[in-house]
Amino acid sequence: MRVVIAGASIAGLSAAEALRREGFRGDIVLLGDESHAPYSRPPLSKQVLDGSWSPDQVTLRTPVEIRALGLDHRHCRATGLDLAAREIATTEGRLGYDALVLATGAEPTRPGAVPGVDRALVLRTLDDALALREAMSRPGRDVVVLGAGVLASEIATAARRAGCHVTLVGRSGALTVGTIGPLLTDRVATLHETNGVHLELAAGVRAVEDVAPVPGRSAATGTPRHRVTLGDGRDILADVVVAATGSRPRTDWLHGSGLPIEDGVLCDAHGRAAPDVHAIGDVARWMDPATGVSTRVDHQTSAIDQAHHVAQSIQGAPSPASPVPFFWSGIHGTRLQAYGTLPADIPLTILEESGGRALLASLDPRSGRTLGIIGWRAARAFRDARPLVDRDRQLAGAGAGTADSPGVRDVLPLP
């Protein structure tokens, strides 16, 4: 039997490892289009960007470790899928499969229809992180971050740490942390302001253009300065402009295959998109049995949990519980953790708050069940409350989390 995995990052590699752990002895072909050994992305916007980690510290598995798993790791790109023939097309030819795992992740998007916005750097790959780190490496540089989500906040954090002047430009008037409402995002805004980040949350951006280098400043590095024109016509001059304005799943190569695609590969609650075809990680939209809604959960632990889940399905093990979304971030030294489902239309409830620490929850207004929890500088309370979410999901028939499943701790550099 041959399993082909398209995408050799955390989701794809975790699926391959989980298959071997489950005792799968057939062929595993892992296809990846990046030149680096598989690496972890969360540290890119944290330890790599602020310089506390060297690039090799993000490596998940070296080529030797990958060979030890008995994987056929091919550096090539998947270009098409023929479901009827059970074949995948690649830049190195066609390849038959008995089971296929789609793990091609996501890529950054820039704000559409903004002239010059392609001048903005983005952050998705290790090379992106190193380029951004270099661009921010001189204290006193002016950095404009486009975007109001968690990634934008993390970039702003690293830029302040590097001694840059930082303006964060949003459009909606508020910061966003997934779908979580103002009880949390107002705290993040205060955190930015007390750490010297200038917020322009309602401004939006109208254009980005190059301006003449300033002698002794950008001229020395040959880097042009940029003029960022905000939606209301005001200009901000910047040495570095970076766009953290969202991502889209890498499904282009699957168009025309007949797979259901709608902001990701649509899957059932077990990651099945078609017979013997599964999707995991940032490219996938699994149905969440707790809410009945299909969601693309772009979090690293979800990618690992889904990989483990799909490996068990391929091996014919009884369907395990659906993975529970888990996410963490670090903004100006404050740790933020979220577990479970946090619907936008349910205001958060404060469960505990003292000494700058808080535990918040999303409680189902009808059943009172705990759908999800958030820890704000409250790692211990958060850990203690996780079983509440698992219990209530089980009561709702959605299954509990698998974050402690074998292998997760092996693969994931824990925050």
Ligand SMILES: Cc1cc2nc3c(=O)[nH]c(=O)nc-3n(C[C@H](O)[C@H](O)[C@H](O)COP(=O)(O)OP(=O)(O)OC[C@H]3O[C@@H](n4cnc5c(N)ncnc54)[C@H](O)[C@@H]3O)c2cc1C
């Ligand atoms: C800067 C940054 C910070 C993050 N921080 C956090 C965090 O703090 N907490 C958290 O939970 N999550 C975080 N995330 C999200 C997390 O990294 C992702 O959820 C995770 O990387 C998803 O893994 P994946 O394997 O599905 O996709 P990816 O990591 O995107 O990997 C997909 C791989 O497939 C390859 N590929 C794409 N198309 C093809 C093709 N056609 N053929 C072959 N190969 C292909 C890609 O090049 C890539 O190597 C962060 C992400 C970024 C970018």
